Amino acid sequence: LALGREGPTVQMGGAVGAGISQWLKASAQERLTLISAGAGAGLAAAFNAPLAGLVFVLEELQRDFRPAVFGAAFLAAATADVVSRFFSGQLPAFAAPAYPTPSLSLLPAFAVLGVACGLLGVLFNKGVLGSLNVFGRVPPHRKVTAGFAVGALVGLTAYFVPTYVGGGHGIAEAALHADLPLAILPPLFLLRFVLTLGSYGTGAPGGIFAPLLALGALIGLGLGQIAAIWFPSAGVLPGAFAVVGMASYFTAIVRAPLTGIVLIVEMTSSYALSLPLLVACFCAYGVAEGLGNLPIYESLLQRDLASGKGVQTTHEEPIVLELEVERDAPFAGRKVRELGLPSGVLLIECRDGHREWVPDAETVLLPHTRVTAVVSHASPDGLKAFRSGCSAHSSLTINPEDGGL
Numbered sequence: 530l531a532l533g534r535e536g537p538t539v540q541m542g543g544a545v546g547a548g549i550s551q552w553l554k555a556s557a558q559e560r561l562t563l564i565s566a567g568a569g570a571g572l573a574a575a576f577n578a579p580l581a582g583l584v585f586v587l588e589e590l591q592r593d594f595r596p597a598v599f600g601a602a603f604l605a606a607a608t609a610d611v612v613s614r615f616f617s618g619q620l621p622a623f624a625a626p627a628y629p630t631p632s633l634s635l636l637p638a639f640a641v642l643g644v645a646c647g648l649l650g651v652l653f654n655k656g657v658l659g660s661l662n663v664f665g666r667v668p669p670h671r672k673v674t675a676g677f678a679v680g681a682l683v684g685l686t687a688y689f690v691p692t693y694v695g696g697g698h699g700i701a702e703a704a705l706h707a708d709l710p711l712a713i714l715p716p717l718f719l720l721r722f723v724l725t726l727g728s729y730g731t732g733a734p735g736g737i738f739a740p741l742l743a744l745g746a747l748i749g750l751g752l753g754q755i756a757a758i759w760f761p762s763a764g765v766l767p768g769a770f771a772v773v774g775m776a777s778y779f780t781a782i783v784r785a786p787l788t789g790i791v792l793i794v795e796m797t798s799s800y801a802l803s804l805p806l807l808v809a810c811f812c813a814y815g816v817a818e819g820l821g822n823l824p825i826y827e828s829l830l831q832r833d834l835a836s837g838k839g840v841q842t843t844h845e846e847p848i849v850l851e852l853e854v855e856r857d858a859p860f861a862g863r864k865v866r867e868l869g870l871p872s873g874v875l876l877i878e879c880r881d882g883h884r885e886w887v888p889d890a891e892t893v894l895l896p897h898t899r900v901t902a903v904v905s906h907a908s909p910d911g912l913k914a915f916r917s918g919c920s921a922h923s924s925l926t927i928n929p930e931d932g933g934l
Contacts, residue, residue: 530683530728531721533696535575536736542571542609557849558878558901559597565590566601570609575738576622577613581792582606589785589826592853593880593899623698625705625797628769635763636808638756642770643777643809646748647816650781653741654825656722658832660730679727686724697721697743701775704746705797707753707768714751718744737825741782742775742793749774772799777809781817784824786810831916848904848912855921856896866890873908874915877901 546567550560565586573582586602587594631639667675683694692699700721703709709717725740753770756763772793779789790806793799799806823831854860860868865876865888878901879888886892894900900919904911 530680530731530733530735531694531697531724531740532728532733532735533575533737533739534735535572535738537734538571538575539568539736540571542567542569542574542605545570546605557903558851561849561851562591562598562601565598566605569602570605572738573606574609574613576792576796577610577617577619578622578792578795579606579610581788581795582609584791585785585788588787589783591851621798622796623702623705625702625772625799626768628766628772628799628801630801631766631769631805632764635756635765636805638752638760638765639770639773639805639809640812642749642752642774643812644816645752646745646774646777646809647781647813647820649744649748650778650813650817651820651822653722653726653744653778653782654822654828656726657729657737657825658828660726661829661832664730664732676731676733679731683724683728686720693717693720694724696739698739701739701743701746701771704743704750704771705768707750707766707771709747709750711751711754714747714754718747718751721747737782738779741778745775745778746771747774748778769799769802769805772797772802773805773809776806777813780810781813782825784814784817786814847906849901850904850912850915851899851901852916852919854894854896854898854900854919857921858896858919860894860918861896861921863894864890865892865894868894868918870918871908871911871914873905874911875903877903 543564544567546563546565547560549555549567550563553559555563568590569582569586571582572585573579583599583602583606586606587599591598591602664672664675687694692703700709700717721740721744725737725744728735729737749770749772750767752774753765753767756770757765757767775797776786776789776793779792780786783789789810790803793806794803870876876888879886879892879894880899881895881897888894888900902915904915
């Protein structure tokens with residue numbers, strides 16, 4: 530299928546972190562830190578990118594730079610990468626050419642690439658959710674047939690062009706070397722787009738990191754080749770655009786620009802492209818945010834919560850969740866006693882970057898405050914209420930007169 534290996538690797542790393550936290554009888558906060566560190570280690574091992582694993586934890590998973598979080602993520606990512614390199618070698622994930630630093634006059638072209646990746650990234654996020662919804666409506670007795678149909682499409686593609694299926698490593702490397710003609714890029718992008726959405730929609734184990742990097746490389750290569758045709762004297766290197774396209778498409782979808790930049794730099798050794806990477810990723814991030822589209826993993830979590838999947842636990846254990854109160858969120862600027870959280874939801878810690886404290890009924894949750902909550906397994910609506918109250922994209926309303934939702 531058109532899926533990557535990093536999804537299961539990140540999940541297994543997180544599971545190892547959870548197991549270690551149980552063995553050490555860690556606190557709720559320490560458990561979250563160990564799970565995040567394990568997930569970052571899984572990413573580092575999958576892509577031979579230890580710094581990306583570290584930044585992924587700090588920027589996307591924890592959004593926290595405390596020494597304990599930094600230290601755990603650093604040690605886990607470094608250790609995982611050492612073990613991975615021992616067994617699989619020390620070469621970068623992609624054998625990309627050593628592209629020189631592009632001219633400053635090409636920065637507007639990289640900005641256009643970022644805008645294009647932002648638009649197509651939003652389309653990808655909507656497509657993933659749409660694919661899951663379509664397969665979710667398939668009757669149980671037809672799910673095998675639906676999975677067979679997707680497998681048949683992938684198998685048929687593999688029969689004629691084997692390099693077009695799988696995680697997309699071969700396609701990405703061909704794009705990085707500018708070995709694909711412009712005429713084939715649109716149909717190839719469309720084919721990979723459909724295969725990735727169909728494969729992920731079936732629920733098969735696999736990640737979207739690698740497939741979306743391949744799609745980003747195709748976008749970058751296409752715009753790079755167009756720029757080379759329109760501006761023949763500008764010294765355009767289409768392969769360099771493919772490198773930048775990978776990071777900017779990742780940024781538009783995951784909304785983690787630092788992780789995207791560091792990941793691609795480590796995977797391709799393209800340190801000379803740092804400035805174009807910053808410009809394109811900034812534009813991709815701005816476009817995706819401006820369109821009001823949620824990051825893919827937040828969208829998937831909200832979908833699971835809405836369907837009830839996000840509140841399933843084993844052995845009736847409570848759920849520990851840490852979130853940041855976003856600006857314009859329903860909880861922003863309100864006292865704890867006014868939140869109207871359902872029974873079974875307990876706020877146990879608040880942090881604002883300068884101090885930590887245990888909240889009481891009179892504590893005001895200011896924007897950007899990080900709040901840790903314990904949600905009982907007996908409160909099926911508690912997790913959804915807590916997340917909705919912290920999100921600026923929520924439709925949750927609070928009546929200040931009665932303190933209820």
